[in-house]
Amino acid sequence: GYSGPIQGSSLGEVIQHGDAVLLNDLEDYFHRKPASDATRKLLSEGMRSSLAIPLVAGSDTIGALTFSSREPAAYTMEHAAQVRDVAGQIAIATEKAQLIGTLRDRNQELAKAYEFKADFARRLEEEVERRTARERLLLRMTSAMTASLDVEAVFRVTVQEIRTLLQFDRASITLVDATGASMRFRALEPPEREILGRNDVIPIENSSIGRAILDRRVVTADDLETNRTFSDEHLLF
Numbered sequence: 001g002y003s004g005p006i007q008g009s010s011l012g013e014v015i016q017h018g019d020a021v022l023l024n025d026l027e028d029y030f031h032r033k034p035a036s037d038a039t040r041k042l043l044s045e046g047m048r049s050s051l052a053i054p055l056v057a058g059s060d061t062i063g064a065l066t067f068s069s070r071e072p073a074a075y076t077m078e079h080a081a082q083v084r085d086v087a088g089q090i091a092i093a094t095e096k097a098q099l100i101g102t103l104r105d106r107n108q109e110l111a112k113a114y115e116f117k118a119d120f121a122r123r124l125e126e127e128v129e130r131r132t133a134r135e136r137l138l139l140r141m142t143s144a145m146t147a148s149l150d151v152e153a154v155f156r157v158t159v160q161e162i163r164t165l166l167q168f169d170r171a172s173i174t175l176v177d178a179t180g181a182s183m184r185f186r187a188l189e190p191p192e193r194e195i196l197g198r199n200d201v202i203p204i205e206n207s208s209i210g211r212a213i214l215d216r217r218v219v220t221a222d223d224l225e226t227n228r229t230f231s232d233e234h235l236l237f
Helices: 009-016 027-033 037-044 076-147 153-160 209-215 231-236
Strands: 021-023 047-055 058-068 171-176 184-188 202-203
Touching: 009 021, 009 047, 009 058, 009 076, 027 037, 047 076, 076 153, 153 171, 171 209, 184 209, 202 209, 209 231
Parallel strands: none
Antiparallel strands: 021 047, 047 058, 171 184, 184 202
16 A cells, blocks of 8 residues: 655666566665665665566556565576566566456446436436426416315315325315404315314414414424414314
8 A cells, every 4th residue: 555756766777667676785775865765664674785677568568567585686697687577477467457347447437327317317207207297286286276166175186186296194285364463264274173164263372374474485394293382282182
């Protein structure tokens, strides 16, 4: 996992010029180039000499094959010549492995891209289906509303359509009465109720329906058994 700059390092000449580099005395080299972190690490491991041979694949130098020894002057240029042919084979194998790795990474990226594309297409199809279903629902509800002037008849048709969107046990239309302080039920589903029925008057103040009207916002209660805030919620539970 170690990395270091090519520029100014002993491997720079190997990579940039394709020449073998022989260092018979790493301590002397480090004395002359104290900024060489790689040499410092080699010395800390007890190494005293090194040999670096370029890895050439085609016309490109892709890296270096390096040897180090705890003995000073352990290598000669003859060693470099002997190993150069082996380095060529290693370069080919290394480049091949790199290409395979790159191809594998790109295939994985391509697979992720196709997966994202497929997921996007699926979500787009679902959204189109939802919108289409919603438009069909609105069309059916509009047809029901224009077919009759009877509010209750229209309500009975529309609540059946609404059941395809959400589950409910009771539904109603409540209108503010002439006093402006209370409301009455205009339509009910089911039409007959034991509580909160057609003849009941719901005060706007301190009721969930009134709060929705006054604030012009949706009012919900997740669990009437444990959380009842308004007067009509106590009657519903």
